[in-house]
Amino acid sequence: MIYLDNASTSFPKAPGVSQAVCDYLDNIGANAGRSSHRLAREASRIIFETREKLAEFLGINDSSRLIFTANATEALNNVIFGLVNPGDTVLTSSLEHNSVMRPLRYLEKEQNINILQFTCNQDSTINLSDFKRKLAFKPDHVITTACSNVSGVILPLERMAPLIRSIDSSFIVDGSQLTGMYPVNVGQLDPDAFCFPGHKGLLGPTGTGGFYIREGLDLNPIKYGGTGSRSNQEIQPAFLPDRFESGTPNIAGLAGLGKALEFLSGIGIKKIRDHKIEIIDMFQKELDQLGEYKILGPKKLEDQIGIISVISDKISITKITQELDENNIAVRMGMHCAPSAHKTLGTFSQGGTVRFSPGFFTTEADIKVAIGILRKLIR
């Protein structure tokens, strides 16, 4: 199977991930942060070491400000429900995934929040003029994706951050498609919160993710319960990471994520990014030569994370996807949980696009095979 669905979740995972998961399950197995026996200490150490590695990878000084969750959706839910108050105004992009839009739409209905969206150009690059115009409404929060999961466009967060800070709005980033694929220093970017999955670009197991919150941010948890700390008290601890990590964590998954981070740090984010650019460059050029398929999204490689969405006037997205699947090529068609992004790209009414999302292990030979199938479909 040629797997070109890494924007959903990465596959294969980094070398050693499955062994780390198995090693925990087979040889450690204990809960973390609760009991104090040797196995419990080893389990606690797995989580601590993964947190430390991730903090280093993301440029975060204090690893206790990194909270682990099951995925980026849970992280975004925690940040949005923990931070947005009734009647608040939220500015967001017109490219968001439903992990942002559904919590916001719920709050719009139930707590009368106001949602503003800044527009994007037809290739999904952001309209900075409109972004500035919307900031003039002085929203309480700006919640934006770092990168579209449909078009692959990278948003200019470094240019947006000072504008957001100048109006004293909170700044929340959905780093789902960026983390592990593109150089990002969260400490330098200094958002109020940065949410990420552990299973996409970070090449860890599914069921891992998290968020960073800056010092001084007053955020309520969405989960309350046992943390192993302050066990004599029925009040949720205020300190991190315990405040947001009630319940038994995904220790097996975090063992795998720790191993994946070792792999990524060994390779280096620049090499990871360079490889993706080579693959995307080749893929776009080959697609252009075929003539039949229209690429939605930015053509400039520096604006592109490595997600190629296509449509064809003559061949349906269902036919393209089925043909690829029958030839052992995995892609995702449809709305990609991001109706807003498809409205921006003009592909909503026709049911979306076919999305190709290569990963770190995708080769030029893989792309050639995919192009071969796409070529055959035209005939």
Place this chain on the structure above:
Amino acid sequence: MENFIITFYSTHLALKAEKVLNKMVMKIDLIPTPREISSECGFTLLIHHDNRKAITDQLTENEIVYDEMYIMTEINGAKKYEKTD
């Protein structure tokens, strides 16, 4: 050489302290908190060292807050914990 016991309010802090103190080349054990000591966290650090100030300086430098520090002595097999100032 003395045996110091340091308690923390969270597992994360206990492990962070262990990591930064390890750099000082001393013998450190992460042990279950002795029942004679009241602690927020099930883990406690047992440190064999001759310079208490060097330990606290290293923790302060790395912005690690600890709960309490004790000196542990053992007489005829019985352990005694004396809280430091």
